[in-house]
Amino acid sequence: MKFFVCCKQVPDVAMAFQIKDGELQKDDLNYVLNAYDASAVEESLVIKDAVSELDLSLVLMGAEKGKEALRKGLAMGANDAFHIEDDAFEGSDSHAAANVLEAFFKDKEYDAILCGKQSQDMDMGLTGGLLAEKLNIPYVTNAVGLEVNEEAKSILVTRQGDAGQEKVELSFPCIVSCSNDMNEPRIPSLRGIMQSKKKPMNKVSVADLGLATDAVGKSGSKSTLLSMDFPKARKAGEKFEGEASELVSTLIDKLTNEAKVL
Amino acid sequence: MSKILVIADQKDNKIKKSTFEVLSEAKKLADASGSSLEAVILGEAIAQEAKVLAHYGVSKIYTVENSMFKNYLNRPFIDGLKKVIDASSPKLVMVPTSESVKDYLPGLVGATNACGIMDCSAVSLDGGKVQIERPLMAAKAVSKMESSDDLVILSIRSGSFDAVEADTSLSCDIESVDLGTVDIKAVFKELISAQSDRVSLDDANVVIACGRGVKDKSGFELVEKLADVFGAAVGSTRALVENGIAEPSLQVGQTGKVVSPDLYIAVGISGAVQHTAGMSNSKVIVAINKDEEAPIFSLSDYGLVGDLFDIVPKLTEAVKELKAN
Ligand SMILES: Cc1cc2nc3c(=O)[nH]c(=O)nc-3n(C[C@H](O)[C@H](O)[C@H](O)COP(=O)(O)OP(=O)(O)OC[C@H]3O[C@@H](n4cnc5c(N)ncnc54)[C@H](O)[C@@H]3O)c2cc1C
Ligand SMILES: Nc1ncnc2c1ncn2[C@@H]1O[C@H](COP(=O)(O)O)[C@@H](O)[C@H]1O
Numbered sequence: 404m405k406f407f408v409c410c411k412q413v414p415d416v417a418m419a420f421q422i423k424d425g426e427l428q429k430d431d432l433n434y435v436l437n438a439y440d441a442s443a444v445e446e447s448l449v450i451k452d453a454v455s456e457l458d459l460s461l462v463l464m465g466a467e468k469g470k471e472a473l474r475k476g477l478a479m480g481a482n483d484a485f486h487i488e489d490d491a492f493e494g495s496d497s498h499a500a501a502n503v504l505e506a507f508f509k510d511k512e513y514d515a516i517l518c519g520k521q522s523q524d525m526d527m528g529l530t531g532g533l534l535a536e537k538l539n540i541p542y543v544t545n546a547v548g549l550e551v552n553e554e555a556k557s558i559l560v561t562r563q564g565d566a567g568q569e570k571v572e573l574s575f576p577c578i579v580s581c582s583n584d585m586n587e588p589r590i591p592s593l594r595g596i597m598q599s600k601k602k603p604m605n606k607v608s609v610a611d612l613g614l615a616t617d618a619v620g621k622s623g624s625k626s627t628l629l630s631m632d633f634p635k636a637r638k639a640g641e642k643f644e645g646e647a648s649e650l651v652s653t654l655i656d657k658l659t660n661e662a663k664v665l
Numbered sequence: 666m667s668k669i670l671v672i673a674d675q676k677d678n679k680i681k682k683s684t685f686e687v688l689s690e691a692k693k694l695a696d697a698s699g700s701s702l703e704a705v706i707l708g709e710a711i712a713q714e715a716k717v718l719a720h721y722g723v724s725k726i727y728t729v730e731n732s733m734f735k736n737y738l739n740r741p742f743i744d745g746l747k748k749v750i751d752a753s754s755p756k757l758v759m760v761p762t763s764e765s766v767k768d769y770l771p772g773l774v775g776a777t778n779a780c781g782i783m784d785c786s787a788v789s790l791d792g793g794k795v796q797i798e799r800p801l802m803a804a805k806a807v808s809k810m811e812s813s814d815d816l817v818i819l820s821i822r823s824g825s826f827d828a829v830e831a832d833t834s835l836s837c838d839i840e841s842v843d844l845g846t847v848d849i850k851a852v853f854k855e856l857i858s859a860q861s862d863r864v865s866l867d868d869a870n871v872v873i874a875c876g877r878g879v880k881d882k883s884g885f886e887l888v889e890k891l892a893d894v895f896g897a898a899v900g901s902t903r904a905l906v907e908n909g910i911a912e913p914s915l916q917v918g919q920t921g922k923v924v925s926p927d928l929y930i931a932v933g934i935s936g937a938v939q940h941t942a943g944m945s946n947s948k949v950i951v952a953i954n955k956d957e958e959a960p961i962f963s964l965s966d967y968g969l970v971g972d973l974f975d976i977v978p979k980l981t982e983a984v985k986e987l988k989a990n
Contacts, residue, residue, distance in 0.1 A: 416803040417938060427806070498780065525801050526919065526942075527783050532739075532771020541850035542739070544768045547913065559854065563913055564737055565676065565764045565867075567858025571738065573851050583920055584906065584913060625780035629809040634800065637945070640966035642957065647975035651983050654951065657967050662949045664871075664928045665987065 404454060404553060406447050408481070408517045409504060409531070410463045411437045412472035413524040425630030436472040439519025441479075441588040443581040446549050447517060448480045448589070454553060458482055464503045465492055470604060477599035478591030487607040491620040497529035499623035504530070505537040506612040514575040515558060520545050520582050531580035542578040543571050547585050667756035669695050671723070672746065673706040674761050678714055680706070682868050683761035685828035687821045688721040690788065691759050692829070695722075698790045700756070703727070705749045707742060708734050715839055720831035724838075727753065731844040736853040742769040745844045747776045750816070752842065757795055758818040759788070762923070763867070766820055773818065780814035784923070786825040786946075795819070803919050804942035823867065824925025824946055859912045863889075866898045866915065871928045874900030874917055874944070877908075878933015878954065878973055885910050887977045888932055894985045900924065902940050918943035933973045936961030953977070 414420065414432040421428040436444075444461070451457040461476045461484040463469045473484040487503055495503075508516065518531035528544070535542035547568065548561035556575045561568050563582060573579070591599070609619055617623065643653050658665040671691045673684045688704065695702040704718040705727040715728045729745040742765070750758065750773075760766050762784050774781030780795075786807070787798035795817040801808050866872065873892040879885050885905065892899045901911035903918060917924055919942040929947035934940060936952070936959055944950070945964055952965035953973050962968040969976055 414802070416805065420802065420805075422806060427802075501775075520920075523803065523919070526803075528767055529771045529774065529781050529783060532768070533775045533781075536743075536772045536775025542772065543851065544771070545764060561857075562768070563764060564768070564856075566737065567856055567914060569737055569856055570854040571851050572854055577850075584903070584916070625814050626782055626810050626812045629796075629811055631801070631806050631808045634804070634807045634945075637950070637964045637966075639963065640950075640968060642962055642968040642970060644957070644970045647971055647979050650969045650971055650976055651979045654967055654969060654980065655983050655987065658928070658949070658951075659987075662928075662966065664949050665984075 404457045404551070405513045406450070406457060406515050406517060407460050407462055407508070407511070407513050408440060408443045408447055408476065410440045410444070410461050410472050410476055411519070411522050412463065412465055412469045413437045413522050416523050422631050422633060425632065427631050434468060434471065436475045437519050437522050438583050439521060439523070439581055441476070442583045442585045443517035443519055444476045444479050444481060445586045445588040446581060449586065450549065450551055451480065454551065460485065462487065462504070462507060464495070464500055473604060474599050475591065477602045478595040479589055480595060483603040483605065485605045485607055487612070489609045489619065491609060491616045494621035494624065494628070495619065496624040496626045497527050497533060498625040499619055500530050501533035501537060502618050502623050503612065503614065504534050506614050507607065508534070508538055514556070516576070516578045518578060518580045520580045528580070531578050535578040540576050540578060541573045542580070543573060544580040546579045546581045549579065549585070667698070667700045668753060669700050669702050669757045669759065670750065670753050670755035671702070671704045672758065672760035673704055673718055674763050674766060675706060675708055675711060675714065678708055678711050680714055680717055681761065682828065683763070683823045685721065685831075686824070686826045687759050687761045688718065688723070689829040690821075690826040692722045694788060694790055703753050703755065705729065705746065707745050712839075712841070716836070717831070719835050719837045720833050721829070722832070722835060726837060726839045727842050728839060729842045729844055733844065733847065736856060737765050738849060738851055738853050739769040739772055740849045740851065741844060741847050743772040743776055744847050745842070746773050748842055748844070750777050756816065757790070758816070760820050762820040762822055770818065770820055777816055777818070779816040779818045780812040781818045782810060782812070783820045784822045785819045786822045788819060788821070800942070803938040804945055805938060822923055859914070863892065864896065864898045866900055866917070866922050866924055869898030869924070869926050871895045871897035872900045872917070872924055872926045872944070872947070873897045873930045873932065874902070874934060875905065875911070875932040876902040876934030877904040879905070879910075882910055884974070887974070891977055891981045891984070894981050894988060900944075902934055931961050931965065932977060934961055935959050936964065
């Protein structure tokens with residue numbers, strides 16, 4: 404079997420960041436492998452452990468430093484990586500990312516492509532489904548569990564839906580967007596990290612994919628990010644300490660007479 | 666003159682509250698820009714319920730009824746909605762965010778070659794451009810975005826807009842659209858749902874959410890009792906879902922659901938950004954935590970510093986008494 408995981412490198416959203424003149428200050432950011440993509444890598448590796456002939460490749464579209472995210476996935480246990488790198492990618496939205504990934508996958512052989520359910524920085528969650536539609540293959544999002552059936556050439560996906568957990572069977576080839584509720588991604592071992600340095604990191608350019616530069620980056624995007632800002636901060640509220648029964652009567656009073664929600 | 670199309674979201678053939686929020690805002694946008702407003706609803710048996718959409722000033726309603734909508738799969742939604750979009754040819758499509766919507770919308774955006782933007786919190790029309798606001802960076806920042814595409818499809822974050830009062834004197838044309846044959850390459854196997862009589866997170870005015878602080882199932886049940894006296898929904902952090910103490914569908918946050926009730930009570934929750942991303946828009950936030958430094962206190966209106974095992978049962982009693990009077 405052949406799986407690909409689409410990996411994005413994202414700023415660590417748990418860290419503090421600065422916004423100046425409507426722009427995110429990129430220099431102070433710490434970049435990581437998107438957590439949802441790490442879960443997709445982890446789940447593939449679990450399958451790989453059960454089905455030894457699973458070949459797992461990673462693909463990332465993005466700037467030079469994106470190779471660190473790929474190295475992380477390789478250190479976790481993926482076989483090789485493809486880094487589609489070009490300065491023209493700056494300002495890409497999910498549509499532009501899907502254009503590039505479509506061109507990449509057009510002539511590739513694969514059983515499944517796994518994506519993250521969303522990128523941690525943008526929370527957009529469009530790329531996987533868009534890519535599936537472009538490649539004309541079925542997809543499921545928000546996966547919390549995977550079981551492959553090699554003989555039937557299919558995958559049973561458990562997804563968190565509105566009515567509960569839905570089990571859906573997809574035949575290969577297909578795309579699954581993964582939730583981090585699927586697993587806890589492994590921390591690469593020292594040996595894994597050493598090995599990752601010898602694993603193939605294939606560079607791919609926009610020209611290699613036969614894409615015009617205006618199909619990518621800002622011009623390949625359908626939406627434009629105009630500006631960023633901090634949200635209106637909630638007013639710092641009141642804090643109460645003391646006996647439980649006192650705290651309760653204070654709260655009841657506040658909710659009834661001040662907030663008027665009781 | 667352009668057109669706005671709202672996709673109604675329903676559960677068990679009942680239109681969800683979030684749909685009325687989106688319809689109300691779409692009507693304002695339509696009136697302000699001289700556009701017309703249409704709506705579409707898909708489901709197993711929704712012809713009757715569809716009429717309710719007219720009460721929000723919609724000039725035409727499309728219905729797509731088919732038994733294929735019984736168990737959720739994305740393909741019938743993508744194909745059905747593509748048909749309606751081709752027939753209606755709107756400039757802007759708006760739909761309230763839900764797990765199903767998050768699933769089928771990317772495919773619909775691809776199938777219609779539209780510009781898609783998920784989870785918007787504000788929308789405006791400026792000539793041929795659609796401008797939106799949406800949170801990002803785990804809701805620690807908001808962004809302004811714009812698209813001048815011919816077709817823009819937006820999902821709308823719950824609680825972004827207030828629903829107006831329905832005007833039951835209004836009615837309009839209803840057109841039934843045939844789904845036709847759908848080429849489905851996926852098979853629905855099973856639904857594992859934890860049925861509960863409690864109000865769902867999507868529709869709740871009050872949410873009582875709990876985190877690792879409740880420790881175990883019996884702590885969780887204390888919170889459930891509190892929710893019951895409030896008539897509230899129960900929410901949870903990822904920590905309790907991971908431990909198997911809370912149902913996955915109760916998770917609130919970046920991975921889980923976004924809620925914005927009138928009252929959100931966070932019990933034993935630290936307030937990690939990935940959790941607050943899903944609840945920081947609640948109208949009134951109460952936090953109960955024994956650590957006075959817990960980050961949740963920085964966004965709560967009322968913070969009770971103390972042991973939840975002491976406070977929650979007393980609060981339950983007090984609310985029960987209040988409601989009885
Ligand atoms: C990509 C990603 C996505 C995520 N998505 C989500 C998400 O959707 N939702 C989510 O919730 N999390 C999410 N998380 C996890 C998140 O980062 C936190 O780990 C999680 O929210 C912590 O849950 P908690 O507050 O219950 O636990 P903790 O952080 O352990 O906090 C427990 C709190 O309980 C208090 N406490 C303990 N005992 C008592 C007592 N007796 N009385 C009163 N207070 C007490 C403690 O003081 C503490 O503040 C995500 C993480 C990642 C990386
Ligand atoms: N530049 C990229 N390179 C590779 N994969 C990507 C890229 N952007 C997005 N993806 C994939 O698409 C998923 C969803 O991204 P998004 O639509 O941006 O929320 C991510 O979790 C990745 O799996």
